[in-house]
Amino acid sequence: RMPKPKSRVAPKQANPRERARLEQERLRTRLRVAPRAEMLQADQTLVDWLPYDTIDVVFNMTNLWANRQNHHPACIHYNFEPPYEEQFGKPMVGWEPLISPEEADEYSFSPVEKEVTIDPALASEFVKRREEAMISEMEENMRASRGKMGMDSNFDRNKDNYAYLRRFLELLERMRKLDIDFCPCMSTPYKEWSEAEHFMMSLRCGSKEKAAKVAQCFNKYGSAFGNPAVDRYRAYGDDEAAAWTKLAKDLEVFRTTETGHHQFEVQKGKVFSGVPIHFSTSDREEVRGYLMENEEYRRMAGHKDQDATFIVQCVMFPL
Numbered sequence: 472r473m474p475k476p477k478s479r480v481a482p483k484q485a486n487p488r489e490r491a492r493l494e495q496e497r498l499r500t501r502l503r504v505a506p507r508a509e510m511l512q513a514d515q516t517l518v519d520w521l522p523y524d525t526i527d528v529v530f531n532m533t534n535l536w537a538n539r540q541n542h543h544p545a546c547i548h549y550n551f552e553p554p555y556e557e558q559f560g561k562p563m564v565g566w567e568p569l570i571s572p573e574e575a576d577e578y579s580f581s582p583v584e585k586e587v588t589i590d591p592a593l594a595s596e597f598v599k600r601r602e603e604a605m606i607s608e609m610e611e612n613m614r615a616s617r618g619k620m621g622m623d624s625n626f627d628r629n630k631d632n633y634a635y636l637r638r639f640l641e642l643l644e645r646m647r648k649l650d651i652d653f654c655p656c657m658s659t660p661y662k663e664w665s666e667a668e669h670f671m672m673s674l675r676c677g678s679k680e681k682a683a684k685v686a687q688c689f690n691k692y693g694s695a696f697g698n699p700a701v702d703r704y705r706a707y708g709d710d711e712a713a714a715w716t717k718l719a720k721d722l723e724v725f726r727t728t729e730t731g732h733h734q735f736e737v738q739k740g741k742v743f744s745g746v747p748i749h750f751s752t753s754d755r756e757e758v759r760g761y762l763m764e765n766e767e768y769r770r771m772a773g774h775k776d777q778d779a780t781f782i783v784q785c786v787m788f789p790l
Contacts, residue, residue, distance in 0.1 A: 503539065503563070506546035507556075518545040529566065532582065534575075536566035598787050601753060605785040608755045612762070613781060616772050627738075627782040635735050636745075636784035642725060643747055644788050645718055646675055651687050652694040653711035661685055667723035674722070738780060745782075746771065753787060 499505060510516050526544040529536045529551075540547040540563075548556045548565055555562040570578070593601075614624045651657065656668050661681060664672070672684040696704040737743045746767050750758050762768045771781075 504541050506541045510546045521545050535569040539567050540565040592789055602785045602787055606783050609783045612759050613772050625780045627780050629736055637786055640786040649714055650711045653708050654715045655712055657688050667719045670726055671719045671722050
């Protein structure tokens with residue numbers, strides 16, 4: 472039979488699915504909530520070290536503005552009033568006010584409180600009672616938790632041990648308040664850290680690993696308060712650095728002197744281990760709920776040894 476004639480090969484068609492994907496990507500970049508392209512240039516405008524992931528509203532004493540742009544604070548503009556930044560060839564109002572200028576002229580409002588008063592510090596006797604109530608509550612919580620597993624709960628009542636733990640928590644609270652960006656350790660080579668600095672940074676990050684200890688700075692490009700061109704911030708950095716140095720010395724005294732000459736009294740044949748947990752509330756119900764969500768606390772509370780002895784310490788600090 473006769474051979475078939477050659478047929479022309481049709482030009483290769485684009486994959487419909489790929490074409491649809493490219494079209495969706497093109498349309499996505501034109502959405503109002505799309506990140507601003509000029510903010511995504513690596514090593515120029517891209518910012519990846521902000522402490523926030525989203526920003527929804529901004530407010531002051533006169534108005535509130537809703538963010539109608541991208542949710543990430545590093546990918547948007549902050550022009551609350553004209554002239555607005557242009558997007559797709561026309562000005563775009565990225566922040567929508569709750570009260571428009573016309574409504575502000577027509578309606579009047581006043582804050583619920585024009586002057587915010589701060590309550591005086593609580594009396595030391597009252598704080599002490601709150602701390603004791605918190606300790607009793609947490610002990611009862613542990614008894615109930617262990618009781619469900621058929622285990623008893625024994626508690627250490629040694630007053631010296633309570634004082635030892637209070638001192639330790641007070642040092643941790645001092646550390647919590649300090650700005651890590653001004654810690655002298657962060658500007659000193661790791662090999663030159665003193666033993667006291669190693670101990671301090673291990674406490675702060677909860678690890679003895681080098682990678683964890685050196686990766687504690689919050690700001691990738693440094694803090695604005697460390698700008699040498701701004702004189703008004705200079706005292707802040709100096710005070711923070713001095714406070715870090717003082718804390719390292721106090722921790723070293725606590726670690727060597729107190730543990731060496733006034734040892735934490737552990738019962739014979741036992742080893743002490745513990746975990747400090749910080750709460751931003753003094754509500755016992757909330758603290759109990761947070762503790763039961765903490766894996767390390769549940770592991771310790773569920774210790775299988777019937778002879779295990781527990782000690783609970785609570786220290787409350789003002790905001």
